[in-house]
Amino acid sequence: MQSTSWVPIFPDQASSFAWQVDMLYFYLIVISVAFTIPIVAAVFFFAIRYREREKFATPEEIHGSMVLEAGWSFLPFVVSMTIFLGGAIVYYNQYTPPEDAMQVYVVGKQWMWKVQHETGQREINELHVPVGRKVKLTMTTEDVLHDFSIPAFRTKADLVPGRYTYLWFEATKPGKYHLFCAEYCGLNHSGMGGWVYVMEQRDFDNWLEGNISGQTPVEQGRDLFENKLGCASCHAGGPQQRGAKLEGIYGKEVKLTGGGTVTANDEYIRNSILNPGAQVVEGFQPIMPTFKGQVTEEQLVSLVAYIKSLSGVQGTSTSAAPSNTAAAANSNSARRANTNSSANSNH
Amino acid sequence: MYNAEAISDAGIPKVNYLTNGFTLKSWLLTKDHKRIAIMYLITISLFFMAGGLFASAIRLELLTPASDLLQTATYNRVFTAHGVLMIFFFLIPAIPAVLGNFLLPIMIGAKDLALPRVNLLSLYIYWIGGAFTIWALMQGGVDTGWTFYTPYSTTYSNTYVMAVGLGIFINGFSSILTGLNFIVTVHTMRAPGMTWFRLPLFVWAQYATSLVMILGTPVIAITVLLLAIERFAHVGIFDPSIGGDPILFQHMFWFYSHPAVYIMILPGMGVISELISNFSRKKIFGYEFIAFSSIAIAVFGFLVWGHHMFVSGQSIYAGMVFSFLTMVVAVPSAIKMFNWTATMYKGSVSYDTPMLYGIGFMGLFLIGGLTGLFLGAIGLVVHLTDTYFVVAHFHYVMVGGQVIAYLGGIHYWWPKMTGKMYSEFWGKISAMLVFIGFNLTFFPQFILGYMGMPRRYASYPEEFQVLNIFSTAGASVLGIGLVLPVIYLAQSLISGKPAGDNPWMLPGLEWRTSSPPPTENFEKPPVVTWEAYEFGEESGLDIEEAKRRTQPTASV
Secondary structure: OOOOOOOOOOOOOOEOOHHHHHHHHHHHHHHHHHHHHHHHHHHHHHHHHOEOOOOOOOOOOOOOOHHHHHHHHHHHHHHHHHHHHHHHHHHHHHHOOOOOOEEEEEEEEOOEEEEEEOOOOEEEOEEEEEOOOEEEEEEEEOOOOEEEEEHHHOEEEEEOOOOOEEEEEEEOOOEEEEEEEOOOOOOOHHHOOEEEEEEOHHHHHHHHHHOOOOOOHHHHHHHHHHHHOOOHHHHOOOOOOOOOOOOOOOOOEEEEOOOOEEEOOHHHHHHHHHOOOOOOEOOOOOOOOOOOOOOOHHHHHHHHHHHHHHHHOOOOOHHHHHHHHHHHOOOHHHHHHHHHHHHHHHO | OOOHHHHOHHHOOOOOOOOOOOOHHHHHOOOOHHHHHHHHHHHHHHHHHHHHHHHHHHHHHOOOOOOOOOOHHHHHHHHHHHHHHHHHHHHHHHHHHHHHHHHHHHHOOOOOOOOHHHHHHHHHHHHHHHHHHHHHHHHOOOOOOOOOOOOHHHHHOOOOHHHHHHHHHHHHHHHHHHHHHHHHHHHHOOOOOOOHHHOOHHHHHHHHHHHHHHHHHHHHHHHHHHHHHHHHHOOOOOOHHHOOOHHHHHHHHHHHHHHHHHHHHHHHHHHHHHHHHHHOOOOOOOHHHHHHHHHHHHHHHHHOHHHHOOOOOOOHHHHHHHHHHHHHHHHHHHHHHHHHHHHHOOOOEOOOHHHHHHHHHHHHHHHHHHHHHHOOOHHHHHHHOOEHHHHHHHHHHHHHHHHHHHHHHHHHHHHHHHOEEOOHHHHHHHHHHHHHHHHHHHHHHHHHHHHOOEOOOOOOOHHHHHHHHHHHHHHHHHHHHHHHHHHHHHHHHHHOEEOOOOOOOOOOHHHHOOOOOOOOOOOOOOOOOOOOOOOOHHHOOOHHHHHHHHOHHHOO
């Protein structure tokens, strides 16, 4: 990963869209040079050719030229529009996570990165990913703003307390790359870094095996849902159901009490746990207590992952859904298949 | 009345604004815009030196990858202090409060600003805000960065956030009052014959800047107030854990702070229009286009704040709209650039110190402006934002633009302000040192930024060290270039040659009064019968007489 030249000029190019960003960069350098050289040349030429030959000379007056003004207004406009279009296309690619991406959860806190894979492995200040797989990070922070920045992948995104932000990439070259926090976050901001390890799929599978952890996010979420927080006492099906049915809601429009609808996305689920009275589903009483202060950001991520998984199981009765997921979560490969299918149906 | 006597070295009036009273009271209670400008000049120079010292500490710390010279906690306070002092107490007031204050009334042929007491009040507000901020910095300072992003600033930082915030809040009123004063003055105090399209472009630029000051500054005041309410009363405004939204703060902050960038650069553009035209002895090319491009920048400047938030979680479509508008705002800046260049065509270009600064500005602002396109190209900025590329870009605009223009303006109008001529030799040396040192300091930072080095880092990975050494080396050259003027300008006060009323035989009204000007600016109220930037006989200047005077036989 270390650049070999004496003065490194470019970072490694290690993601599927890195070349697009670099092309845009080169295009802008070309434009800059194309504007700079004629202007600097003209300034020097005029300064020398028309240098002062006599004190207080009175050169002939020139008032201006409509043609020139129109030309040099129009030209920069057209050029800047090409830059805008190029930039917009690259940006759209950078910031539109693909649907078949592998999920990774990231929680930032002063001054460390906590990462959890969908298969349960946890890492701190490191992120292991396989080469050639699309990876989507779902990120939030426990305290202040942070920014997950990987220069070799040419992408970054802020982590914002109270909401989820997303980042995706497809690594193209195995190696070890810098991970930086790019949004100032206090005392040890410059120490809040780490490494991203891009590995061949085989090595990555080995790495996963060697880091067997207890529960996957979905399993943790189910545990919280059914036992620790007792969500199931209201939200599970059956005669006791007082809360909204959660099976199959993810990604759907939900009608709210008092009119209006909302899409049941990560954000809505998170908010409904922390601030249940804000957006109550039509037909239900606003009786749910808030869980603010009782769940950590990491637990919230797990709960959201679990509730998403409830929508991923198709063609089964709602009450059977939790046990189905449990059965599906028994092997590593099945885990991946399960969450992949849920990701597919969600979008 | 403006002819031979106006350029006579012997014709210095007995009483000018500097000799009209020597007591402390005659300065502190003055209503004279020129004395107020001089007091601003002294204070602003002190703030610039303080900010510069913090900058030196930053560059020295970054000489090595580890955080060794300064502890991380200190480093965070140092870069915050550098930003706060330079932006709020130097860049924003520098050209309007010093050069604008001194020259705007003279350039339009007025006796003073429309509201002289308000002018003095704005100086006192600046002093109070500044003193408050300095006090807070000495108590321990603040470590939030000059951007004060929430929720770090409201909930997590246990430094003197609110004291510094209050200093900035107070100081804002100084800007508002200055802007208001300029607008009223330009509307109501122009001399007979001084029509809108005869105004020097410096005045147009000050006018556009004043509009931004009046419309933008209240927003930062409101933002700081909301910050205080959240910090003290724990009302959830920006902190999500009590129901606020941190992104709201960024919207409000940049709704002011992006236009504030134009508060910082527009007056500089006005100075450059003066320098390029006057030292080419050439009517400015496309006067109306330069004038209205200032207004266009002032208006569009309010619509692009979201380009500071491309990675902060705003919707991708909002990002694209802000990127589009950012590209549009590049056009009026390009128009200015082309017109300045064209102005030199077939001129009579002199290489006096102010012109060297003018030409230096064109080179540096060109790079600053073009790299602004890099940072508006939304697909590229995801990689570049929050890196040293941004640091390099805004220093090219703020230092390469505004500071260079300010120095050029100081050198240009120094003979008028003091009646003394500085050493042209040392002036040229310093202009070139500043140019070279500046490029050495900040150009490597573009490369560092593309490499991915994040800003606001007290320590950094080793592969970034070589470029950081270049940058620090350049900073020492820049530092020497900036210290030199302090020495030779001070020396000119003591032993400088008398400048004469119009050393360069220029047509602007400021050159048609004595140097230094009398308290009421003109012996007789001027009547303007010439267009702006007319260098020939029709401007009423006795060029032939002046030429005779420059002959060796006629020299004194």
